[in-house]
Amino acid sequence: MKAVVYTQYGSPDVLQLKEVAKPTPTDDEVLIKIEAVSVNRSDWEGLIGKPLYARIGGLLKPRRQVLGSDIAGRVEMVGRNIKRLKPGDEVFGDIMAQMGGFAEYVCVREKPLALKPASMTFEEVAALPQAAVIALQGIRDKGQVQPGQQVLINGAGGGAGTFAVQLAKSYGAEVTGVDNTGKLDFMRSLGADHVIDYTREDFTKNGKQYDLILDLIAHRSVFAYRRALRPTGRYFFVGGSVATLFQILLLGPLIRRTTGKNIRLLAVQPNLNDLVNVTELCEAGKLFPVIDRRFPLHEVPEALRYLGEGSARGKVIITLEQSDQ
Ligand SMILES: NC(=O)c1ccc[n+]([C@@H]2O[C@H](COP(=O)([O-])OP(=O)(O)OC[C@H]3O[C@@H](n4cnc5c(N)ncnc54)[C@H](OP(=O)(O)O)[C@@H]3O)[C@@H](O)[C@H]2O)c1
16 A cells, blocks of 8 residues: 655655555454545644654654544454444544554554544545544633633634634634734634734733633743733643743643633543534534645645645645545
8 A cells, every 4th residue: 555654753855655565453453444634733743853742752763654643534344343333434533642644544443433424525524633623622621611701722724723713703702813924814714803913913912811822832931821811711732832831831830829820731632522523513514624725645745844834724635535546
């Protein structure tokens, strides 16, 4: 089968399309023929090896040689202990714990896989797992957004941000989206009430305060976030610099005790219920995946470059239904 392989951290140039052995499922795995897989910032971080947490398990060389975590495809074969899925089922899910989605086939346990609703395409469901679940857990579960609250989403024009803006609006919040100059109209089109261009304005220095800040790309000091929160506000670090991450771990509890402002990390827990919830929201027309561009498998390097170098609006999808098969 074809797979996009890398053996060292670096630019998209280190990725190679190769012929590798088609995997065989163990008793506890299913073999998936991949139809679509989305590109996440976590793939980009795994490619370049930055921030440092992207090297967990592989400090000098990547632990996994095939990136790609948000897969959608058909079950081709099942192991002996598989109870829930059968050959022919159309499924999707986040396989971030093992990766391997930038390939024609992958073997995975059945636990992270949900059934694809008939009303959605493989590309649409591939856009959901990581990005929409980050948004769901950040806005609904941890953020507990209420009508009328002020919500700021930093990185609102990217994969998770586009879902977070839609969800926060659906809970009745007044939403501020922060992203680059080229994405301001795009964030408005998703429903953002206010937009901030991060290349021109620092949202922690304009005197405004928020009930919830969902930070998809954090790099400021913890004190800047404290300043931008209302007295009982919540801030969640989803991804960003290691320096900010450590500050939040060390100083977040102290800030909570002394000010009541809640500054924490959001460690996303992939689970089937949330995947089903987001597909139900999509089917009900309350949430929609925004697919910016599609690339065939052999153009995974271009797709990652497009996302990593800052052009993508919403999701970038690798589709295997195109020229690779
Ligand atoms: N906590 C967890 O459990 C967990 C799990 C999975 C993933 N993650 C993290 O979740 C995040 C999700 O990202 P994603 O997939 O939505 O990424 P994405 O699609 O790349 O979106 C990120 C957006 O942020 C923008 N941006 C870049 N620098 C910015 C800045 N300084 N201020 C404001 N916006 C900026 C980007 O725009 P440009 O075009 O200008 O770059 C892009 O539009 C990643 O950081 C990933 O590591 C966390």
